[in-house]
Amino acid sequence: MNALVAVPRLVWKAVTLPPALLLSLAGNVLTALVQIWANKIRSLLTVLGIIIAVMSIIVVVSLTQGFGDYFTNFLRNLGTNLMVVYPQWLRGPRGEWLRPAELTVDDIFAVDRLSAASRRTAPVIFMQGTVEYGRRQLAGVDVRGSSELFQPIRNFYVDEGRFFSATDVDAAMPVCVLGREILRKLECDESILGDFVLIDSQRFKVMGLLEAKGSFMGENQDEIAVIPWTVALKMYPERRNYMAFYVEAMSEPQIPESEAQVTRALRQRHGLGPGDADDFGIFKQDQILQEFGRVRTVATSVLAGIVSISLLVGGIGIMNVMLVSVTERTREIGLRKSVGARRRDILLQFLTEAVVLSTLGGAIGIALGYSICYIATLHPQMVEVNVPLWSVALALGFSAGVGVFFGIIPAFKAAILHPIDALRHE
């Protein structure tokens, strides 16, 4: 029978394997392991490509997943359906930067009235200041001037004492709430409640302490002080015309509607014509998500590149070493045939060996991937990383697939050897 006829017939026979043959698979796996163990170094070098591919799958998938969870979590902490509206810088006729466009409290109140899709709004003034308590002082603290609605909009609540009230805001009372990191850095405890601190040399009564949020991308979110926006404007009157504000949409689907209403109201109030650009900006959460999505896409394409190249290299390595193995063991093949092995038995034996080899490489890759993920989490600012089970399954599937794909040619070569030619092989 010539090889042209033999190969399709063999494929057919291999596909219609009787169950009894599957039972002998265990024996084949054992033979394969003995063979691989006998050539330890060679086998290890052979599967290097597969090790790298699988390791990359595990590490990249786990890291993107970890960062993804981290971002999602951060956004949830930021407040759901949150937007920040801020004044845009104006440009002169030659494109030079002039000054921020005006955005006043009246604009904010107007938006609050006009936008039905927005649940609530709160002015916000972003500042950096120095907090002093006793003889200790802490510079570079994020100070926010906002309203009593800061809590629900930012989903950032006081868990000790209370938040300042609408009355406090209206009366411009010098009161504040502090984040936990400030307490830690000022080396004081909750007894600071009711006491006074200096924020940029002004006396404030501490009314409440904000719950701890932890850090995001290495930046601590708890190093924050919130004061009434009315007080903030008194301290920095020049900010009166350049305010920003939070908007919370009624629901997630209503975010675009809310954004449109805000835009319409502000453009109208600022007298902008149809051709004029917005003189304000709106920051939305999905911008962060889009940003992260871009990172994830890049990571995924880099992963796909690494994985396909190393799988290809690994596969060719396996094919090569299997071809060498078939040649080295030609007499063994002849002997096996002479004691009753059929072509499909030999085919299956060598295919099993290729698959066991590549799967072992995959297993090593998984172990290395796990180790790298573990070592990465030892870094204090690293996000929590868990290796998803599906990535392990995917990696194992890939490596086994490579074994089948690249093992089939050497296995055929072994299977169609004529017993006598094989036994005569030197």
Added chain:
Amino acid sequence: MITKADGGAGRPVIELEDIHKIYRVGTELVRALRGVTRTIYENEYVAIMGPSGSGKSTLMNILGCLDIPTSGAYRLAGKDVSRLSQSKLARIRGRKIGFVFQSFELLPRTSALKNVELPLSYARVPKRRQRAMEALKRVDLLDRYYHHPNQLSGGQKQRVAIARALAQHPDIILADEPTGNLDSKTSEEIMCVFDSLHADGQTIIVVTHEDSIAARCHRVIRLMDGQIVEDRYNVASDSGAYEEAGAGTVHVGAAEGAGVA
């Protein structure tokens, strides 16, 4: 016209009719066997002799179903096997034939026991370990079953190979120069194993160059240029049946005539 059939001592195991084997080497044709017609009976102990290149191995390969003849008919235990597919041939090799090679052909890094089990596992017979152990016992190597080939002497390796050939209780054992790689003392040891298998009723065919080995067989077939030139029963055999059958040289023409008829 004196053949074994006339003696009536056993059923035919191997029946060859006008077997030809032609190899093609480039454009040249090599006629390795040129019309071999012969019958070998149950429990015969046959030596095949002849100069190098006379076609002994080619004949053994065809007898062992490792190869098929270019033309002619071969019946093994009454069944025509000369035109079977590769997978059917493999099945017959595994169940009806035990091959012993000059260079042992044991699997390395594999225990004697596992080597003997090999044909049993391809035939998927049950109780492999037990049957393999029985075969090892038969060649007096029971205490070495866990040894790997590199821990065995040449003679021991060949005994493991014989056990492997025995494990399936084959119709016939074919040994192509089984002592070719062994010294004379070890050769004697191996031939004693064959003698005792034969005494138990096993049909055996041995290719050999050595007259001393041919002398312990009961029948000697001599090949020359792919043809049988001599086929005789040994006078000095220990079995009375062969002497009755008529010892001495059977002439080629007469023997072939008898085989065809």
